[in-house]
Amino acid sequence: MDQLNLRHLYYFWMISREGSIARASEVLELAPQTLSGQLATFESSLDGLLFRREQRQLILTDLGKTVLGYADEIFALTGELTETLKLAPADRPLTLSAGISASIHKLIAYSLLQPAMALSRPIQLNCQTGGTEDLMLRLKRKDLDVVLTDRMPGLVDHGSFTAHPLAGSTISLFARSDIAERLKQGFPGSLNGEPLLANATNAPYFEKLMNWFSLQGVRMNVVARIDDSALIKVFGRQGLGVFAAPTAIRAEVCRQYEVEEIASINDVKDELFAITRSKDPAHEGVRAICEGGPGLQAS
CATH class of the missing domain: 1.10.10.10 (Winged helix-like DNA-binding domain superfamily/Winged helix DNA-binding domain)
Known part of the structure:
Protein backbone atom coordinates (compact mmCIF):
# COMPACT_ATOMS: atom_id res chain seq x y z
CA MET A 1 0.00 0.00 0.00
CA LEU A 87 -12.18 30.89 14.23
CA ALA A 88 -11.22 34.32 12.99
CA PRO A 89 -7.47 34.40 12.10
CA ALA A 90 -6.67 36.59 15.12
CA ASP A 91 -8.31 34.07 17.46
CA ARG A 92 -6.53 30.98 16.15
CA PRO A 93 -3.82 29.50 18.41
CA LEU A 94 -0.30 30.58 17.50
CA THR A 95 2.29 27.81 17.51
CA LEU A 96 5.57 28.77 19.21
CA SER A 97 8.54 26.39 19.11
CA ALA A 98 11.23 27.46 21.59
CA GLY A 99 14.65 25.91 22.12
CA ILE A 100 16.02 26.27 25.66
CA SER A 101 19.66 25.68 26.53
CA ALA A 102 19.97 22.91 29.10
CA SER A 103 22.11 25.12 31.33
CA ILE A 104 19.27 27.63 31.86
CA HIS A 105 17.39 27.07 35.11
CA LYS A 106 13.84 25.83 34.43
CA LEU A 107 12.27 28.56 36.57
CA ILE A 108 14.23 31.14 34.58
CA ALA A 109 13.09 29.57 31.30
CA TYR A 110 9.48 29.77 32.48
CA SER A 111 9.91 33.46 33.30
CA LEU A 112 11.46 34.18 29.90
CA LEU A 113 8.53 32.49 28.13
CA GLN A 114 5.91 34.26 30.25
CA PRO A 115 5.52 37.32 27.96
CA ALA A 116 4.49 35.07 25.06
CA MET A 117 2.09 33.08 27.21
CA ALA A 118 0.52 36.33 28.47
CA LEU A 119 -0.57 37.41 24.97
CA SER A 120 -4.30 37.76 24.39
CA ARG A 121 -3.97 35.36 21.46
CA PRO A 122 -3.77 31.70 22.57
CA ILE A 123 -0.33 30.10 22.24
CA GLN A 124 0.45 26.46 21.53
CA LEU A 125 3.91 26.12 23.05
CA ASN A 126 6.47 23.50 22.07
CA CYS A 127 9.65 23.51 24.20
CA GLN A 128 12.84 21.62 23.39
CA THR A 129 15.94 21.60 25.60
CA GLY A 130 19.48 20.77 24.57
CA GLY A 131 22.92 22.12 23.86
CA THR A 132 23.06 25.62 22.41
CA GLU A 133 24.85 24.67 19.18
CA ASP A 134 22.40 21.85 18.47
CA LEU A 135 19.46 24.19 19.10
CA MET A 136 21.01 26.75 16.77
CA LEU A 137 21.08 24.18 13.97
CA ARG A 138 17.38 23.49 14.56
CA LEU A 139 16.73 27.22 14.43
CA LYS A 140 18.60 27.41 11.14
CA ARG A 141 16.45 24.56 9.75
CA LYS A 142 13.37 26.52 10.92
CA ASP A 143 12.37 23.73 13.31
CA LEU A 144 12.45 26.38 16.08
CA ASP A 145 11.20 29.97 16.20
CA VAL A 146 13.59 31.15 18.93
CA VAL A 147 16.45 29.85 21.08
CA LEU A 148 16.87 30.96 24.68
CA THR A 149 20.47 30.66 25.79
CA ASP A 150 22.95 31.87 28.39
CA ARG A 151 25.87 32.04 25.97
CA MET A 152 26.53 33.83 22.67
CA PRO A 153 26.60 31.18 19.92
CA GLY A 154 29.32 31.30 17.27
CA LEU A 155 26.79 31.54 14.44
CA VAL A 156 25.62 34.89 15.82
CA ASP A 157 29.15 36.25 15.53
CA HIS A 158 29.04 35.58 11.80
CA GLY A 159 25.83 37.54 11.34
CA SER A 160 23.64 34.53 10.59
CA PHE A 161 21.27 35.31 13.48
CA THR A 162 20.35 38.13 15.84
CA ALA A 163 20.92 37.97 19.59
CA HIS A 164 18.43 39.91 21.71
CA PRO A 165 19.73 40.55 25.27
CA LEU A 166 17.18 39.61 27.91
CA ALA A 167 16.92 40.62 31.54
CA GLY A 168 19.51 38.58 33.44
CA SER A 169 20.19 38.11 37.11
CA THR A 170 22.93 38.16 39.68
CA ILE A 171 23.82 34.82 41.26
CA SER A 172 23.09 33.75 44.83
CA LEU A 173 24.43 30.92 46.96
CA PHE A 174 22.01 28.68 48.90
CA ALA A 175 22.17 25.93 51.48
CA ARG A 176 20.02 24.19 54.08
CA SER A 177 18.97 26.74 56.71
CA ASP A 178 21.34 25.64 59.49
CA ILE A 179 24.29 25.58 57.09
CA ALA A 180 23.33 28.93 55.53
CA GLU A 181 23.14 30.64 58.93
CA ARG A 182 26.61 29.38 59.79
CA LEU A 183 28.15 30.43 56.45
CA LYS A 184 26.70 33.94 56.53
CA GLN A 185 29.15 34.73 59.30
CA GLY A 186 32.46 35.82 57.79
CA PHE A 187 31.30 35.42 54.18
CA PRO A 188 33.00 34.77 51.76
CA GLY A 189 35.90 33.41 53.82
CA SER A 190 33.45 31.10 55.61
CA LEU A 191 33.11 29.13 52.36
CA ASN A 192 36.67 27.81 52.48
CA GLY A 193 36.67 24.01 52.41
CA GLU A 194 32.85 23.80 52.33
CA PRO A 195 31.18 21.24 50.01
CA LEU A 196 29.98 22.69 46.70
CA LEU A 197 27.38 21.18 44.36
CA ALA A 198 28.63 22.07 40.88
CA ASN A 199 26.64 22.60 37.70
CA ALA A 200 27.82 20.05 35.12
CA THR A 201 26.19 21.72 32.07
CA ASN A 202 29.02 24.24 31.60
CA ALA A 203 26.73 27.10 32.53
CA PRO A 204 28.64 30.36 31.91
CA TYR A 205 27.54 31.83 35.24
CA PHE A 206 29.11 28.90 37.10
CA GLU A 207 32.47 29.50 35.44
CA LYS A 208 32.22 33.17 36.44
CA LEU A 209 31.38 32.07 39.98
CA MET A 210 34.47 29.86 40.19
CA ASN A 211 36.61 32.78 38.98
CA TRP A 212 35.05 34.99 41.66
CA PHE A 213 35.90 32.40 44.33
CA SER A 214 39.50 32.43 43.09
CA LEU A 215 39.70 36.23 43.27
CA GLN A 216 38.37 36.08 46.85
CA GLY A 217 40.93 33.46 47.82
CA VAL A 218 38.16 30.94 48.46
CA ARG A 219 38.60 27.25 47.70
CA MET A 220 35.47 25.13 48.01
CA ASN A 221 35.34 21.34 47.84
CA VAL A 222 33.36 20.18 44.79
CA VAL A 223 31.55 17.07 46.04
CA ALA A 224 29.25 16.51 43.03
CA ARG A 225 28.80 17.63 39.44
CA ILE A 226 25.14 17.50 38.41
CA ASP A 227 23.58 18.43 35.06
CA ASP A 228 20.04 18.77 36.39
CA SER A 229 19.26 22.05 38.16
CA ALA A 230 16.40 20.54 40.18
CA LEU A 231 18.54 17.63 41.39
CA ILE A 232 21.26 20.02 42.55
CA LYS A 233 18.70 21.71 44.79
CA VAL A 234 17.40 18.41 46.15
CA PHE A 235 20.97 17.56 47.19
CA GLY A 236 21.29 21.02 48.73
CA ARG A 237 18.06 20.58 50.68
CA GLN A 238 19.51 17.40 52.19
CA GLY A 239 22.50 19.36 53.46
CA LEU A 240 25.04 17.83 51.06
CA GLY A 241 26.49 21.15 49.96
CA VAL A 242 26.17 24.76 48.84
CA PHE A 243 24.68 25.46 45.41
CA ALA A 244 24.24 28.49 43.15
CA ALA A 245 21.09 29.76 41.43
CA PRO A 246 19.95 33.06 39.90
CA THR A 247 18.95 35.66 42.48
CA ALA A 248 15.82 36.47 40.45
CA ILE A 249 14.26 33.16 41.52
CA ARG A 250 15.54 33.01 45.11
CA ALA A 251 12.07 33.26 46.67
CA GLU A 252 10.83 30.25 44.70
CA VAL A 253 14.06 28.31 45.30
CA CYS A 254 13.86 28.89 49.05
CA ARG A 255 10.17 28.00 49.18
CA GLN A 256 10.27 24.96 46.94
CA TYR A 257 13.47 23.40 48.25
CA GLU A 258 13.35 24.58 51.88
CA VAL A 259 16.76 26.25 51.75
CA GLU A 260 18.06 29.70 52.65
CA GLU A 261 20.09 32.25 50.72
CA ILE A 262 23.62 32.70 52.01
CA ALA A 263 24.44 35.77 49.91
CA SER A 264 23.89 37.40 46.54
CA ILE A 265 27.06 38.03 44.52
CA ASN A 266 26.67 41.20 42.48
CA ASP A 267 29.88 40.59 40.50
CA VAL A 268 28.55 37.33 39.02
CA LYS A 269 25.66 37.60 36.59
CA ASP A 270 23.65 35.14 34.51
CA GLU A 271 23.36 36.77 31.07
CA LEU A 272 20.54 35.58 28.86
CA PHE A 273 19.76 35.95 25.16
CA ALA A 274 16.94 35.22 22.73
CA ILE A 275 18.40 34.17 19.38
CA THR A 276 16.25 34.72 16.27
CA ARG A 277 16.72 34.38 12.52
CA SER A 278 15.98 38.06 11.92
CA LYS A 279 16.47 41.38 13.67
CA ASP A 280 12.73 42.10 13.77
CA PRO A 281 10.87 38.78 14.25
CA ALA A 282 7.46 38.61 12.62
CA HIS A 283 6.25 35.99 15.12
CA GLU A 284 4.13 37.74 17.75
CA GLY A 285 5.21 35.38 20.54
CA VAL A 286 8.91 35.71 19.69
CA ARG A 287 8.61 39.50 19.70
CA ALA A 288 7.03 39.38 23.16
CA ILE A 289 9.92 37.26 24.47
CA CYS A 290 12.55 39.56 22.95
CA GLU A 291 10.88 42.65 24.39
CA GLY A 292 10.75 41.09 27.85
CA GLY A 293 7.25 42.10 28.93
CA PRO A 294 6.28 41.11 32.47
CA GLY A 295 8.70 38.15 32.59
CA LEU A 296 12.05 37.88 34.36
CA GLN A 297 13.35 41.05 35.92
CA ALA A 298 17.04 41.78 36.46
CA SER A 299 18.29 41.69 40.03
Missing part, protein backbone atom coordinates in the same frame (compact mmCIF):
# COMPACT_ATOMS: atom_id res chain seq x y z
CA ASP A 2 1.77 3.14 -1.23
CA GLN A 3 -0.78 5.64 0.08
CA LEU A 4 -3.57 5.40 2.62
CA ASN A 5 -7.01 6.32 1.28
CA LEU A 6 -8.37 8.63 3.98
CA ARG A 7 -11.90 8.51 2.58
CA HIS A 8 -11.93 4.73 2.93
CA LEU A 9 -10.48 5.11 6.45
CA TYR A 10 -13.26 7.56 7.30
CA TYR A 11 -15.95 5.18 6.03
CA PHE A 12 -14.45 2.38 8.15
CA TRP A 13 -14.34 4.70 11.17
CA MET A 14 -18.01 5.65 10.75
CA ILE A 15 -19.05 1.99 10.42
CA SER A 16 -17.12 1.23 13.64
CA ARG A 17 -18.79 4.12 15.47
CA GLU A 18 -22.31 3.36 14.26
CA GLY A 19 -21.95 -0.40 14.70
CA SER A 20 -23.34 -1.39 11.30
CA ILE A 21 -23.13 -0.55 7.63
CA ALA A 22 -26.84 0.27 7.55
CA ARG A 23 -26.65 2.92 10.28
CA ALA A 24 -23.38 4.35 8.91
CA SER A 25 -24.86 4.60 5.41
CA GLU A 26 -27.74 6.70 6.81
CA VAL A 27 -25.30 9.09 8.51
CA LEU A 28 -23.08 9.31 5.43
CA GLU A 29 -26.07 9.46 3.07
CA LEU A 30 -24.70 6.62 0.97
CA ALA A 31 -26.38 3.45 -0.26
CA PRO A 32 -25.49 0.45 1.96
CA GLN A 33 -24.22 -1.40 -1.12
CA THR A 34 -21.90 1.51 -1.97
CA LEU A 35 -20.54 1.69 1.58
CA SER A 36 -20.06 -2.07 1.72
CA GLY A 37 -18.13 -1.94 -1.55
CA GLN A 38 -15.91 0.88 -0.24
CA LEU A 39 -15.15 -1.16 2.89
CA ALA A 40 -14.25 -4.20 0.80
CA THR A 41 -11.88 -2.06 -1.32
CA PHE A 42 -10.23 -0.73 1.83
CA GLU A 43 -9.78 -4.21 3.29
CA SER A 44 -8.30 -5.37 -0.02
CA SER A 45 -5.74 -2.55 0.07
CA LEU A 46 -4.80 -3.58 3.63
CA ASP A 47 -4.63 -7.27 2.67
CA GLY A 48 -6.71 -8.17 5.72
CA LEU A 49 -10.23 -8.13 7.17
CA LEU A 50 -11.27 -5.30 9.50
CA PHE A 51 -14.53 -6.93 10.65
CA ARG A 52 -15.90 -10.41 11.09
CA ARG A 53 -19.63 -11.17 11.21
CA GLU A 54 -21.14 -12.83 14.27
CA GLN A 55 -24.93 -13.24 14.35
CA ARG A 56 -25.48 -10.27 12.03
CA GLN A 57 -23.10 -8.11 14.08
CA LEU A 58 -19.83 -6.60 12.87
CA ILE A 59 -16.97 -7.44 15.27
CA LEU A 60 -13.60 -5.77 14.89
CA THR A 61 -10.69 -8.07 14.10
CA ASP A 62 -7.26 -7.47 15.66
CA LEU A 63 -6.30 -5.57 12.52
CA GLY A 64 -9.54 -3.60 12.76
CA LYS A 65 -8.80 -2.63 16.39
CA THR A 66 -5.34 -1.42 15.41
CA VAL A 67 -6.62 0.63 12.48
CA LEU A 68 -9.44 2.04 14.62
CA GLY A 69 -6.97 3.28 17.23
CA TYR A 70 -5.16 5.33 14.63
CA ALA A 71 -8.41 6.46 13.02
CA ASP A 72 -9.70 7.77 16.36
CA GLU A 73 -6.58 9.95 16.74
CA ILE A 74 -6.61 11.10 13.11
CA PHE A 75 -10.26 12.18 13.10
CA ALA A 76 -10.05 13.72 16.57
CA LEU A 77 -7.28 15.94 15.21
CA THR A 78 -9.23 16.75 12.04
CA GLY A 79 -12.17 17.71 14.27
CA GLU A 80 -9.95 20.08 16.24
CA LEU A 81 -8.56 21.51 13.00
CA THR A 82 -12.06 22.08 11.66
CA GLU A 83 -13.05 23.98 14.81
CA THR A 84 -9.83 26.01 14.71
CA LEU A 85 -10.36 26.99 11.08
CA LYS A 86 -13.82 28.29 11.98
Whole structure:
Protein backbone atom coordinates (compact mmCIF):
# COMPACT_ATOMS: atom_id res chain seq x y z
CA MET A 1 0.00 0.00 0.00
CA ASP A 2 1.77 3.14 -1.23
CA GLN A 3 -0.78 5.64 0.08
CA LEU A 4 -3.57 5.40 2.62
CA ASN A 5 -7.01 6.32 1.28
CA LEU A 6 -8.37 8.63 3.98
CA ARG A 7 -11.90 8.51 2.58
CA HIS A 8 -11.93 4.73 2.93
CA LEU A 9 -10.48 5.11 6.45
CA TYR A 10 -13.26 7.56 7.30
CA TYR A 11 -15.95 5.18 6.03
CA PHE A 12 -14.45 2.38 8.15
CA TRP A 13 -14.34 4.70 11.17
CA MET A 14 -18.01 5.65 10.75
CA ILE A 15 -19.05 1.99 10.42
CA SER A 16 -17.12 1.23 13.64
CA ARG A 17 -18.79 4.12 15.47
CA GLU A 18 -22.31 3.36 14.26
CA GLY A 19 -21.95 -0.40 14.70
CA SER A 20 -23.34 -1.39 11.30
CA ILE A 21 -23.13 -0.55 7.63
CA ALA A 22 -26.84 0.27 7.55
CA ARG A 23 -26.65 2.92 10.28
CA ALA A 24 -23.38 4.35 8.91
CA SER A 25 -24.86 4.60 5.41
CA GLU A 26 -27.74 6.70 6.81
CA VAL A 27 -25.30 9.09 8.51
CA LEU A 28 -23.08 9.31 5.43
CA GLU A 29 -26.07 9.46 3.07
CA LEU A 30 -24.70 6.62 0.97
CA ALA A 31 -26.38 3.45 -0.26
CA PRO A 32 -25.49 0.45 1.96
CA GLN A 33 -24.22 -1.40 -1.12
CA THR A 34 -21.90 1.51 -1.97
CA LEU A 35 -20.54 1.69 1.58
CA SER A 36 -20.06 -2.07 1.72
CA GLY A 37 -18.13 -1.94 -1.55
CA GLN A 38 -15.91 0.88 -0.24
CA LEU A 39 -15.15 -1.16 2.89
CA ALA A 40 -14.25 -4.20 0.80
CA THR A 41 -11.88 -2.06 -1.32
CA PHE A 42 -10.23 -0.73 1.83
CA GLU A 43 -9.78 -4.21 3.29
CA SER A 44 -8.30 -5.37 -0.02
CA SER A 45 -5.74 -2.55 0.07
CA LEU A 46 -4.80 -3.58 3.63
CA ASP A 47 -4.63 -7.27 2.67
CA GLY A 48 -6.71 -8.17 5.72
CA LEU A 49 -10.23 -8.13 7.17
CA LEU A 50 -11.27 -5.30 9.50
CA PHE A 51 -14.53 -6.93 10.65
CA ARG A 52 -15.90 -10.41 11.09
CA ARG A 53 -19.63 -11.17 11.21
CA GLU A 54 -21.14 -12.83 14.27
CA GLN A 55 -24.93 -13.24 14.35
CA ARG A 56 -25.48 -10.27 12.03
CA GLN A 57 -23.10 -8.11 14.08
CA LEU A 58 -19.83 -6.60 12.87
CA ILE A 59 -16.97 -7.44 15.27
CA LEU A 60 -13.60 -5.77 14.89
CA THR A 61 -10.69 -8.07 14.10
CA ASP A 62 -7.26 -7.47 15.66
CA LEU A 63 -6.30 -5.57 12.52
CA GLY A 64 -9.54 -3.60 12.76
CA LYS A 65 -8.80 -2.63 16.39
CA THR A 66 -5.34 -1.42 15.41
CA VAL A 67 -6.62 0.63 12.48
CA LEU A 68 -9.44 2.04 14.62
CA GLY A 69 -6.97 3.28 17.23
CA TYR A 70 -5.16 5.33 14.63
CA ALA A 71 -8.41 6.46 13.02
CA ASP A 72 -9.70 7.77 16.36
CA GLU A 73 -6.58 9.95 16.74
CA ILE A 74 -6.61 11.10 13.11
CA PHE A 75 -10.26 12.18 13.10
CA ALA A 76 -10.05 13.72 16.57
CA LEU A 77 -7.28 15.94 15.21
CA THR A 78 -9.23 16.75 12.04
CA GLY A 79 -12.17 17.71 14.27
CA GLU A 80 -9.95 20.08 16.24
CA LEU A 81 -8.56 21.51 13.00
CA THR A 82 -12.06 22.08 11.66
CA GLU A 83 -13.05 23.98 14.81
CA THR A 84 -9.83 26.01 14.71
CA LEU A 85 -10.36 26.99 11.08
CA LYS A 86 -13.82 28.29 11.98
CA LEU A 87 -12.18 30.89 14.23
CA ALA A 88 -11.22 34.32 12.99
CA PRO A 89 -7.47 34.40 12.10
CA ALA A 90 -6.67 36.59 15.12
CA ASP A 91 -8.31 34.07 17.46
CA ARG A 92 -6.53 30.98 16.15
CA PRO A 93 -3.82 29.50 18.41
CA LEU A 94 -0.30 30.58 17.50
CA THR A 95 2.29 27.81 17.51
CA LEU A 96 5.57 28.77 19.21
CA SER A 97 8.54 26.39 19.11
CA ALA A 98 11.23 27.46 21.59
CA GLY A 99 14.65 25.91 22.12
CA ILE A 100 16.02 26.27 25.66
CA SER A 101 19.66 25.68 26.53
CA ALA A 102 19.97 22.91 29.10
CA SER A 103 22.11 25.12 31.33
CA ILE A 104 19.27 27.63 31.86
CA HIS A 105 17.39 27.07 35.11
CA LYS A 106 13.84 25.83 34.43
CA LEU A 107 12.27 28.56 36.57
CA ILE A 108 14.23 31.14 34.58
CA ALA A 109 13.09 29.57 31.30
CA TYR A 110 9.48 29.77 32.48
CA SER A 111 9.91 33.46 33.30
CA LEU A 112 11.46 34.18 29.90
CA LEU A 113 8.53 32.49 28.13
CA GLN A 114 5.91 34.26 30.25
CA PRO A 115 5.52 37.32 27.96
CA ALA A 116 4.49 35.07 25.06
CA MET A 117 2.09 33.08 27.21
CA ALA A 118 0.52 36.33 28.47
CA LEU A 119 -0.57 37.41 24.97
CA SER A 120 -4.30 37.76 24.39
CA ARG A 121 -3.97 35.36 21.46
CA PRO A 122 -3.77 31.70 22.57
CA ILE A 123 -0.33 30.10 22.24
CA GLN A 124 0.45 26.46 21.53
CA LEU A 125 3.91 26.12 23.05
CA ASN A 126 6.47 23.50 22.07
CA CYS A 127 9.65 23.51 24.20
CA GLN A 128 12.84 21.62 23.39
CA THR A 129 15.94 21.60 25.60
CA GLY A 130 19.48 20.77 24.57
CA GLY A 131 22.92 22.12 23.86
CA THR A 132 23.06 25.62 22.41
CA GLU A 133 24.85 24.67 19.18
CA ASP A 134 22.40 21.85 18.47
CA LEU A 135 19.46 24.19 19.10
CA MET A 136 21.01 26.75 16.77
CA LEU A 137 21.08 24.18 13.97
CA ARG A 138 17.38 23.49 14.56
CA LEU A 139 16.73 27.22 14.43
CA LYS A 140 18.60 27.41 11.14
CA ARG A 141 16.45 24.56 9.75
CA LYS A 142 13.37 26.52 10.92
CA ASP A 143 12.37 23.73 13.31
CA LEU A 144 12.45 26.38 16.08
CA ASP A 145 11.20 29.97 16.20
CA VAL A 146 13.59 31.15 18.93
CA VAL A 147 16.45 29.85 21.08
CA LEU A 148 16.87 30.96 24.68
CA THR A 149 20.47 30.66 25.79
CA ASP A 150 22.95 31.87 28.39
CA ARG A 151 25.87 32.04 25.97
CA MET A 152 26.53 33.83 22.67
CA PRO A 153 26.60 31.18 19.92
CA GLY A 154 29.32 31.30 17.27
CA LEU A 155 26.79 31.54 14.44
CA VAL A 156 25.62 34.89 15.82
CA ASP A 157 29.15 36.25 15.53
CA HIS A 158 29.04 35.58 11.80
CA GLY A 159 25.83 37.54 11.34
CA SER A 160 23.64 34.53 10.59
CA PHE A 161 21.27 35.31 13.48
CA THR A 162 20.35 38.13 15.84
CA ALA A 163 20.92 37.97 19.59
CA HIS A 164 18.43 39.91 21.71
CA PRO A 165 19.73 40.55 25.27
CA LEU A 166 17.18 39.61 27.91
CA ALA A 167 16.92 40.62 31.54
CA GLY A 168 19.51 38.58 33.44
CA SER A 169 20.19 38.11 37.11
CA THR A 170 22.93 38.16 39.68
CA ILE A 171 23.82 34.82 41.26
CA SER A 172 23.09 33.75 44.83
CA LEU A 173 24.43 30.92 46.96
CA PHE A 174 22.01 28.68 48.90
CA ALA A 175 22.17 25.93 51.48
CA ARG A 176 20.02 24.19 54.08
CA SER A 177 18.97 26.74 56.71
CA ASP A 178 21.34 25.64 59.49
CA ILE A 179 24.29 25.58 57.09
CA ALA A 180 23.33 28.93 55.53
CA GLU A 181 23.14 30.64 58.93
CA ARG A 182 26.61 29.38 59.79
CA LEU A 183 28.15 30.43 56.45
CA LYS A 184 26.70 33.94 56.53
CA GLN A 185 29.15 34.73 59.30
CA GLY A 186 32.46 35.82 57.79
CA PHE A 187 31.30 35.42 54.18
CA PRO A 188 33.00 34.77 51.76
CA GLY A 189 35.90 33.41 53.82
CA SER A 190 33.45 31.10 55.61
CA LEU A 191 33.11 29.13 52.36
CA ASN A 192 36.67 27.81 52.48
CA GLY A 193 36.67 24.01 52.41
CA GLU A 194 32.85 23.80 52.33
CA PRO A 195 31.18 21.24 50.01
CA LEU A 196 29.98 22.69 46.70
CA LEU A 197 27.38 21.18 44.36
CA ALA A 198 28.63 22.07 40.88
CA ASN A 199 26.64 22.60 37.70
CA ALA A 200 27.82 20.05 35.12
CA THR A 201 26.19 21.72 32.07
CA ASN A 202 29.02 24.24 31.60
CA ALA A 203 26.73 27.10 32.53
CA PRO A 204 28.64 30.36 31.91
CA TYR A 205 27.54 31.83 35.24
CA PHE A 206 29.11 28.90 37.10
CA GLU A 207 32.47 29.50 35.44
CA LYS A 208 32.22 33.17 36.44
CA LEU A 209 31.38 32.07 39.98
CA MET A 210 34.47 29.86 40.19
CA ASN A 211 36.61 32.78 38.98
CA TRP A 212 35.05 34.99 41.66
CA PHE A 213 35.90 32.40 44.33
CA SER A 214 39.50 32.43 43.09
CA LEU A 215 39.70 36.23 43.27
CA GLN A 216 38.37 36.08 46.85
CA GLY A 217 40.93 33.46 47.82
CA VAL A 218 38.16 30.94 48.46
CA ARG A 219 38.60 27.25 47.70
CA MET A 220 35.47 25.13 48.01
CA ASN A 221 35.34 21.34 47.84
CA VAL A 222 33.36 20.18 44.79
CA VAL A 223 31.55 17.07 46.04
CA ALA A 224 29.25 16.51 43.03
CA ARG A 225 28.80 17.63 39.44
CA ILE A 226 25.14 17.50 38.41
CA ASP A 227 23.58 18.43 35.06
CA ASP A 228 20.04 18.77 36.39
CA SER A 229 19.26 22.05 38.16
CA ALA A 230 16.40 20.54 40.18
CA LEU A 231 18.54 17.63 41.39
CA ILE A 232 21.26 20.02 42.55
CA LYS A 233 18.70 21.71 44.79
CA VAL A 234 17.40 18.41 46.15
CA PHE A 235 20.97 17.56 47.19
CA GLY A 236 21.29 21.02 48.73
CA ARG A 237 18.06 20.58 50.68
CA GLN A 238 19.51 17.40 52.19
CA GLY A 239 22.50 19.36 53.46
CA LEU A 240 25.04 17.83 51.06
CA GLY A 241 26.49 21.15 49.96
CA VAL A 242 26.17 24.76 48.84
CA PHE A 243 24.68 25.46 45.41
CA ALA A 244 24.24 28.49 43.15
CA ALA A 245 21.09 29.76 41.43
CA PRO A 246 19.95 33.06 39.90
CA THR A 247 18.95 35.66 42.48
CA ALA A 248 15.82 36.47 40.45
CA ILE A 249 14.26 33.16 41.52
CA ARG A 250 15.54 33.01 45.11
CA ALA A 251 12.07 33.26 46.67
CA GLU A 252 10.83 30.25 44.70
CA VAL A 253 14.06 28.31 45.30
CA CYS A 254 13.86 28.89 49.05
CA ARG A 255 10.17 28.00 49.18
CA GLN A 256 10.27 24.96 46.94
CA TYR A 257 13.47 23.40 48.25
CA GLU A 258 13.35 24.58 51.88
CA VAL A 259 16.76 26.25 51.75
CA GLU A 260 18.06 29.70 52.65
CA GLU A 261 20.09 32.25 50.72
CA ILE A 262 23.62 32.70 52.01
CA ALA A 263 24.44 35.77 49.91
CA SER A 264 23.89 37.40 46.54
CA ILE A 265 27.06 38.03 44.52
CA ASN A 266 26.67 41.20 42.48
CA ASP A 267 29.88 40.59 40.50
CA VAL A 268 28.55 37.33 39.02
CA LYS A 269 25.66 37.60 36.59
CA ASP A 270 23.65 35.14 34.51
CA GLU A 271 23.36 36.77 31.07
CA LEU A 272 20.54 35.58 28.86
CA PHE A 273 19.76 35.95 25.16
CA ALA A 274 16.94 35.22 22.73
CA ILE A 275 18.40 34.17 19.38
CA THR A 276 16.25 34.72 16.27
CA ARG A 277 16.72 34.38 12.52
CA SER A 278 15.98 38.06 11.92
CA LYS A 279 16.47 41.38 13.67
CA ASP A 280 12.73 42.10 13.77
CA PRO A 281 10.87 38.78 14.25
CA ALA A 282 7.46 38.61 12.62
CA HIS A 283 6.25 35.99 15.12
CA GLU A 284 4.13 37.74 17.75
CA GLY A 285 5.21 35.38 20.54
CA VAL A 286 8.91 35.71 19.69
CA ARG A 287 8.61 39.50 19.70
CA ALA A 288 7.03 39.38 23.16
CA ILE A 289 9.92 37.26 24.47
CA CYS A 290 12.55 39.56 22.95
CA GLU A 291 10.88 42.65 24.39
CA GLY A 292 10.75 41.09 27.85
CA GLY A 293 7.25 42.10 28.93
CA PRO A 294 6.28 41.11 32.47
CA GLY A 295 8.70 38.15 32.59
CA LEU A 296 12.05 37.88 34.36
CA GLN A 297 13.35 41.05 35.92
CA ALA A 298 17.04 41.78 36.46
CA SER A 299 18.29 41.69 40.03
